[in-house]
Structure formats: structure tokens, C-alpha cells
Amino acid sequence: MTAMTRLGKLTLDAPFFQAGLAGYSDTAMRLVARRHGCPFCVTEALLDQFLIQGGKGLKSAELDDGDHPIAGQLMGSHPADIAAGAKVLLGLGYDVIDVNLACPVKKIKKKSRGGHLMSAPDEAVAILDAVIQAVGDRVPCTVKLRRGSDDSAEALGNFHRIFQAVIDLGYAGAVVHGRSVEQKYLGPSNWDFLRALTDRYGGAAGFTIGGSGDIWRAQDIFRMIDETGVDFVSVARGCIGNPWVFTQARAIMAGDDSAADAPPTIFQQRDVLLEHFKLSVSLHGEQLASRLMRKFGIRFSRHHPRGEQVKQAFISVVGLPGWRGVLDRFYGEDGPGVGGDLALPEEAEPLTCE
Ligand SMILES: Cc1cc2nc3c(=O)[nH]c(=O)nc-3n(C[C@H](O)[C@H](O)[C@H](O)COP(=O)(O)O)c2cc1C
Structure with missing residues (x-):
């Protein structure tokens, strides 16, 4: 079973991590995840403007000593600003700088950031270039994308243009959410898309491909790796109120499948x-x-x-x-908990940014 994941010069001892989850994945949730075996976490998307301006936005990006390795995820629309935001994150001690090209929320898209950039490849590439120039080889850079802005041929072309640029610019890896920006959360994450992606780009030297979408149980992590060939897997909604997903994933790695099914007491x-x-x-x-x-x-x-x-x-x-x-x-009284499928109904998602 795949045990190690490389992200540039960083090595993770397990092929999964806690995703950025706006409104949830703060220091508290991340520390709890780590204590349950999560090897790596990503912050929620941090607006470059907030980091540059200082104040509350900057304060919320400060790191606890126990919260490493961690990627700080940046979102922005102007190359110079997002590059400045990357430097702020470096100063705060982030181990990886991640760029968000995935958030489909309207108020974000209207401002030309996040998922909007999937339909503006020139802007996206300029942003990616500015970030990696600012970071240099100090820490690895990664990117979070969706599989396209929608299902059109043009969107697919834009995706590949951006993805090829990510590799050519020297990014250490990318995590792809197998839903389109237009799709938000409706319908499944397209794992066939992830399969085609790893078939096409999987050989790129030193480049790590991650998958995201529909990971509800520890078993899903390894099923995604088997079915799509991704190097590592983002655990998102499946770990909210469920840090045991990480303990269970570690149990699977150790060959203890029965522990992977044991719900928390x-x-x-x-x-x-x-x-x-x-x-x-x-x-x-x-x-x-x-x-x-x-x-x-x-x-x-x-x-x-x-x-x-x-x-x-x-x-x-x-x-x-x-x-x-x-x-x-x-x-107040102990007893067995409930396990099984913890998938949420599609309409249940209160979205801020994804
Ligand atoms: C409430 C919420 C907030 C999210 N915030 C972020 C974010 O800030 N950055 C990010 O890269 N992804 C964010 N996501 C997307 C997830 O990381 C993940 O790609 C998506 O939920 C699909 O995975 P899942 O189907 O396993 O939940 C968010 C998702 C949700 C539900």
C-alpha cells in the first residue's frame, strides 16, 4: 500500500491530508486531526488582501507550533498582491504555499478569484507564476483546482492549459476536485476525470497529484488511490466531526481492517x-x-x-x-457509537468557499 507522499522536499508518511474547509478548518480542528493521525493540513482559503493589510486576517493565519507541516492556501486576483500574500505566509512559517483556483462561491467568483480563474487561463497562469517567483525554492508550492469551469470543451482546454503551466512553472503538486465550478456540490465528483489526469500527467518528474471529492470513510481514501492512481487524497467534508477517519485510515495502512470499521465509543x-x-x-x-x-x-x-x-x-x-x-x-454514559456511511445529502452544504 502507498505509504509515503512527497511534496517537493516535504515527505508525508501517509497518503492523505485534511483539506481546507472555510469556516471549519481552523487551528483547533487541525490539531485534533493531527492527534488522530492526519499527517498534513491545509488552511482555508486566505485572501491575499487580508494578509497584506494585517489585523484580524493576518492574526488568523498565525500558526501553533504543533501545527506542522501545513500549507497556507492563498486566494487572490492580482499577481502582485497574491505574491505579497505568499511572502506573508512564508514569514509566518508555512511549509507549503497553496493557490486556490477552485472556490465557486459567487462573491468570490465575481471578484475574479478562486474558481473564476478556471475560465481565465491567462490570469490563472499569471497568478501561479507570481506566487512561485515570490516563493522561489524556499518551500514547495501547490495548487487546488476543480476539473473545469463547466462541462464544455473550452473548459477542458482551459483546465489542461492551466495544469500544464502548473507543472512547467515548477509546482510540486496539485489537488484536483473532480467537480466543475458550475457543479458546486451537485452530483458526484468525477473520479474518471482523475484517472485520465494521472494517466496523462502521472509521469511528470517530482510532481504529485492529489484527488478530492466524495471521501466519506477511510476506505474511500484507498479506493480513490486504487481507482484513479492519485498520489494522495484530500479528506474534506468526511472529516468534519469525524477525526477518526484519520485513525481508521492509519489502521487500514497497518493492515487492521476491522479497526477501520470501529466507530468511536x-x-x-x-x-x-x-x-x-x-x-x-x-x-x-x-x-x-x-x-x-x-x-x-x-x-x-x-x-x-x-x-x-x-x-x-x-x-x-x-x-x-x-x-x-x-x-x-x-x-455521560459510555457505549458503542454509530459507524457506517456518513455522507451528507447534497443540499446540506452551507457554503462559504469550496
Ligand atoms: C464548507 C466547505 C468549505 C470549503 N472550503 C475550502 C477552502 O477554503 N479551500 C479549499 O481548497 N477547498 C475548500 N472546500 C472544498 C473541499 O476541500 C473539497 O474539495 C470538497 O469538499 C470536495 O470533497 P468532498 O466531496 O470529499 O467533501 C470546502 C468545502 C466545504 C464543504
Whole structure:
């Protein structure tokens, strides 16, 4: 089984990582993931302007010592600004600089960044060039793309033009989400596209190809590698409220398939909820952490045998005491948790950026 992944000079000891997830993948979620065996994390997309201007945007990009190796993901529309943003991330100690060409959210697209750039290859290549010039060989650069802006032949041509430029410019790797920008989250991620991609570009020396889309269980990681030939896999919605996906993936790598199917017990769930909450409070303060943890709690509830009741309890929770009340009420006694398919219905996604 593939065990190592190389990203330029960086070596990961497992072929998966936690994706950038706007509104979720902050330091707290990343540290919890790492403690469960995740070897590498990507930040949510960080706007170059926010990094350059300083203040809150810059503060939120600061790193914990235990949060390495990590890619800082940049989003922007002007080569000079995004290059300046890359330098800010280097100064903050990021191990990899990642460029987002994937976000399909309208307010982002209207400003010519993220997924918009999939339909503007000249602009995309100028941005990619500016970032790698700014970074040089200090750390590896990577890019996150969608499989195209839509299903047209023109979109496919644009994709390949951008992808070839990524390789020619010296990027260490790329992660491709197998949905189009237009598709957002409707319908499946096209793994056949990923297969064709690795067939065509897989031999490029020193270039690593990652896949994204429809990874809900640890088994999906290795199925994607087998079926598409990607070098490593992005775990996204499948790890929200489910850091055990990483422990389970490690178990599969160790040949222990039965552990890969074992759902977390109620006490394991409680411990992780408490740990995540504590980290979130130290990062954001009690008020904001309580609000953020509500949406995590909703996702964690899927592991609980009384999932629907727990979910409703997390939805109506107010403040720290209310939150502790939910834990006392539903997580006070140990017992088996619920495993199986944790896929979300398509319409369930509250999107900020993806
Ligand atoms: C709420 C949400 C926020 C996201 N934010 C980002 C982001 O900031 N950067 C990024 O590269 N991808 C982002 N994504 C996309 C995911 O990384 C991933 O490509 C996508 O969810 C497909 O994988 P999945 O079907 O396994 O969830 C986001 C996805 C969701 C659902």
C-alpha cells in the first residue's frame, strides 16, 4: 500500500491530508486531526488582501507550533498582491504555499478569484507564476483546482492549459476536485476525470497529484488511490466531526481492517468534543467558540446512537453552560457509537468557499 507522499522536499508518511474547509478548518480542528493521525493540513482559503493589510486576517493565519507541516492556501486576483500574500505566509512559517483556483462561491467568483480563474487561463497562469517567483525554492508550492469551469470543451482546454503551466512553472503538486465550478456540490465528483489526469500527467518528474471529492470513510481514501492512481487524497467534508477517519485510515495502512470499521465509543466522542472545545476557546474566546462548536457538535452527533436528539440539542445550545449540559445529558454514559456511511445529502452544504 502507498505509504509515503512527497511534496517537493516535504515527505508525508501517509497518503492523505485534511483539506481546507472555510469556516471549519481552523487551528483547533487541525490539531485534533493531527492527534488522530492526519499527517498534513491545509488552511482555508486566505485572501491575499487580508494578509497584506494585517489585523484580524493576518492574526488568523498565525500558526501553533504543533501545527506542522501545513500549507497556507492563498486566494487572490492580482499577481502582485497574491505574491505579497505568499511572502506573508512564508514569514509566518508555512511549509507549503497553496493557490486556490477552485472556490465557486459567487462573491468570490465575481471578484475574479478562486474558481473564476478556471475560465481565465491567462490570469490563472499569471497568478501561479507570481506566487512561485515570490516563493522561489524556499518551500514547495501547490495548487487546488476543480476539473473545469463547466462541462464544455473550452473548459477542458482551459483546465489542461492551466495544469500544464502548473507543472512547467515548477509546482510540486496539485489537488484536483473532480467537480466543475458550475457543479458546486451537485452530483458526484468525477473520479474518471482523475484517472485520465494521472494517466496523462502521472509521469511528470517530482510532481504529485492529489484527488478530492466524495471521501466519506477511510476506505474511500484507498479506493480513490486504487481507482484513479492519485498520489494522495484530500479528506474534506468526511472529516468534519469525524477525526477518526484519520485513525481508521492509519489502521487500514497497518493492515487492521476491522479497526477501520470501529466507530468511536460515546466516551471517545465526548473526549474529542471536550478537546476540540478547549482548543477552540483558547483560540477564539468562549463566546465565538460556543457558536463555532455548535456546527461541529451537529456533525459529531452523527456518531451518537441518539443522533437526531443530540443534533437538535446542539442546534439549540447557548453558551458554555448549555454546551456542557448537552455533554452531560448525552455523553455521560459510555457505549458503542454509530459507524457506517456518513455522507451528507447534497443540499446540506452551507457554503462559504469550496
Ligand atoms: C464548507 C466547505 C468549505 C470549503 N472550503 C475550502 C477552502 O477554503 N479551500 C479549499 O481548497 N477547498 C475548500 N472546500 C472544498 C473541499 O476541500 C473539497 O474539495 C470538497 O469538499 C470536495 O470533497 P468532498 O466531496 O470529499 O467533501 C470546502 C468545502 C466545504 C464543504
